[in-house]
Amino acid sequence: MNQAEFPKRQTEDMSDRAFRMGEGRISGFISVALGLLSILAVLCYKFPSYLTTPELRAAYDPALLREILKYGMWASITFGLLTFILNRRKRLGAVGILATLTAFALGGYWAEGPAIEPTAYFAGLDWLVLDLLATATVFIFIEKLWPKYREQAILRPEWGHDLVYFAFNHLMIGVILLIVNGFAPSYFNWAVSAGFQAWIQDLPLILQVIGLIFAADFAQYWVHRLFHTVPFLWRFHAVHHSSENMDWLAGSRTHFLDTLCVRSFSMVMIYLLGASKEALDIYVVFASFQAVFIHANFSGNFGPLRYLITTPQFHHWHHSSDAIAIDMNYAAHLPLLDKIFGTYLMPGQHWPEKYGTVGDPLPRGIIKQHLYPFLPAPKSETQPK
Numbered sequence: 345m346n347q348a349e350f351p352k353r354q355t356e357d358m359s360d361r362a363f364r365m366g367e368g369r370i371s372g373f374i375s376v377a378l379g380l381l382s383i384l385a386v387l388c389y390k391f392p393s394y395l396t397t398p399e400l401r402a403a404y405d406p407a408l409l410r411e412i413l414k415y416g417m418w419a420s421i422t423f424g425l426l427t428f429i430l431n432r433r434k435r436l437g438a439v440g441i442l443a444t445l446t447a448f449a450l451g452g453y454w455a456e457g458p459a460i461e462p463t464a465y466f467a468g469l470d471w472l473v474l475d476l477l478a479t480a481t482v483f484i485f486i487e488k489l490w491p492k493y494r495e496q497a498i499l500r501p502e503w504g505h506d507l508v509y510f511a512f513n514h515l516m517i518g519v520i521l522l523i524v525n526g527f528a529p530s531y532f533n534w535a536v537s538a539g540f541q542a543w544i545q546d547l548p549l550i551l552q553v554i555g556l557i558f559a560a561d562f563a564q565y566w567v568h569r570l571f572h573t574v575p576f577l578w579r580f581h582a583v584h585h586s587s588e589n590m591d592w593l594a595g596s597r598t599h600f601l602d603t604l605c606v607r608s609f610s611m612v613m614i615y616l617l618g619a620s621k622e623a624l625d626i627y628v629v630f631a632s633f634q635a636v637f638i639h640a641n642f643s644g645n646f647g648p649l650r651y652l653i654t655t656p657q658f659h660h661w662h663h664s665s666d667a668i669a670i671d672m673n674y675a676a677h678l679p680l681l682d683k684i685f686g687t688y689l690m691p692g693q694h695w696p697e698k699y700g701t702v703g704d705p706l707p708r709g710i711i712k713q714h715l716y717p718f719l720p721a722p723k724s725e726t727q728p729k
């Protein structure tokens with residue numbers, strides 16, 4: 345492999361966005377983030393019927409979460425005060441403390457709401473708060489320790505844009521589950537084989553999980569490939585490919601109809617397979633982690649494992665606008681599918697030079713990007729062909 349064929353990516357200068365110790369920005373930012381999350385968490389306790397997710401409520405321990413909220417609120421105040429001690433970035437510290445005081449005024453970590461009543465509609469605010477806290481903590485840690493692009497700041501360009509997508513996708517979890525879970529039984533009930541499902545459920549757990557990974561990814565591969573190759577569908581999926589900086593947050597940028605389509609069809613395969621609930625739970629945790637991980641700014645190469653399971657390097661090539669990378673690496677879990685169907689690209693240790701779409705850039709903003717597929721095509725279509 346000739347080195348010159350793979351020019352190195354030039355990351356734009358983000359030094360003005362970088363966090364440096366002692367400036368008060370790190371503590372200020374943590375204070376603001378925890379303060380705002382505290383307000384949202386308190387609202388979840390005040391209005392649990394409308395702002396929390398039934399599936400999640402069944403899984404978590406509210407008493408433990410109250411403890412975490414308590415520590416989060418006091419940490420926000422402490423980090424806010426620290427910015428004053430550091431004598432810099434007072435505004436960030438003030439916003440963080442003010443947000444936490446608002447959370448205290450709303451009832452704080454002892455806030456109580458009415459008893460939970462079943463409602464037809466709810467926003468997954470608890471899912472947003474918990475997943476944002478966990479994912480941001482884990483991935484910022486991983487991306488700082490082993491970054492692919494060291495110069496890329498945590499608050500890289502368009503991080504706020506992608507955070508809006510992250511929030512939207514999480515708040516809409518109720519609608520997503522309703523549609524995705526309803527699609528397969530409504531249209532594919534005829535294809536269920538009780539005998540086949542009984543045979544699957546008798547398999548060892550690990551084989552059931554592997555079966556789920558393979559079945560779901562087979563559907564994802566083909567729906568994803570259609571979204572690339574059918575020009576009208578590409579306009580929806582171009583939203584996801586418009587990110588020019590890859591990290592844990594970049595993968596959140598997806599058109600809502602794209603999300604619904606891919607998830608609905610992978611759910612059809614999961615539904616027909618009929619694996620045990622235990623296997624499905626393991627698959628959901630694995631798939632949720634991997635969906636974030638493959639977009640991450642993470643340099644690990646995983647040795648021979650990278651041929652078995654998709655990695656950030658593999659999926660970064662899918663997001664590349666380099667000529668050799670167009671319409672390659674569709675798999676979400678198994679590179680083997682790309683091998684079988686002739687779309688596999690993994691040029692040794694090399695990484696892409698450019699990310700994003702080819703042609704005119706997409707508009708920015710979640711509303712404009714959601715309208716984009718329905719507006720007249722620009723002169724230079726973004727189809728990566």
Ligand SMILES: [Zn+2]
Nearest residue numbers: 568572581662
């Ligand atoms: Zn794609």
